[in-house]
Amino acid sequence: MLASLAAARLTRYRRIxxxxxxxxxxxxxxxxxxxxxxxxxxxxxxLNGRQAYAEKRFDAAASAFESxxxxxxxxxxxxxxxxxxxxxxAETAGWLTAIQIAPLARVAFERxxxxxxxxxxxxxxxxxxxxxxxxxxxxxxxxxxALRSRLLRSAAPAx
Numbered sequence: 311m312l313a314s315l316a317a318a319r320l321t322r323y324r325r326i327x328x329x330x331x332x333x334x335x336x337x338x339x340x341x342x343x344x345x346x347x348x349x350x351x352x353x354x355x356x357l358n359g360r361q362a363y364a365e366k367r368f369d370a371a372a373s374a375f376e377s378x379x380x381x382x383x384x385x386x387x388x389x390x391x392x393x394x395x396x397x398x399x400a401e402t403a404g405w406l407t408a409i410q411i412a413p414l415a416r417v418a419f420e421r422x423x424x425x426x427x428x429x430x431x432x433x434x435x436x437x438x439x440x441x442x443x444x445x446x447x448x449x450x451x452x453x454x455x456a457l458r459s460r461l462l463r464s465a466a467p468a469x
C-alpha cells in the first residue's frame with residue numbers, strides 16, 4: 311500500500327514538474343551552447359585580426375580585435391591586441407589622426423593589464439607608450455620607469 315502511494319505521488323510529481331524541469335534544463339543547455347558560439351566567434355575575429363595585422367592592414371586588424379574583445383571582454387589577450395593594432399595605426403597615420411588614435415592604444419593596454427597583471431607584453435607596450443607619447447596624450451616618463459622596474463623584478467630569478 312505504501313509503495314503504491316509513493317509510486318502514485320512520483321507519477322503525479324513527474325507529470326506536474328517535468329515540463330518545468332525540462333525547460334530549465336534545455337534553457338541552461340542552450341545558454342551554454344550560446345556561450346560556446348560566442349567564444350568561437352571571438353576566436354574567429356581574433357584570428358582574422360592576427361591575419362590582417364600580419365598583412366599590415368592595421369585598420370582591419372583593429373576592427374577585428376575590437377569585435378573579439380567585445381565578444382569576450384574578459385580576455386586580456388584580445389584587449390591587448392586591440393591596443394597593439396591601434397598603436398600601429400597611430401604610428402602609420404598622419405599626426406592629426408595619430409592624436410585621436412594613440413589614446414585608444416593606451417586605454418586598451420591599461421585594460422589588458424587590469425584584466426591580467428601578468429600580461430608582460432601589455433606591461434612592456436604600455437611602458438613604451440608612456441615613454442614615447444607626449445604628456446597631452448598620456449605619456450609619462452615616471453609611469454614608464456615604474457612599469458620597466460616591474461618588468462625587471464618579474465624577470466629576476468626567484469631566490
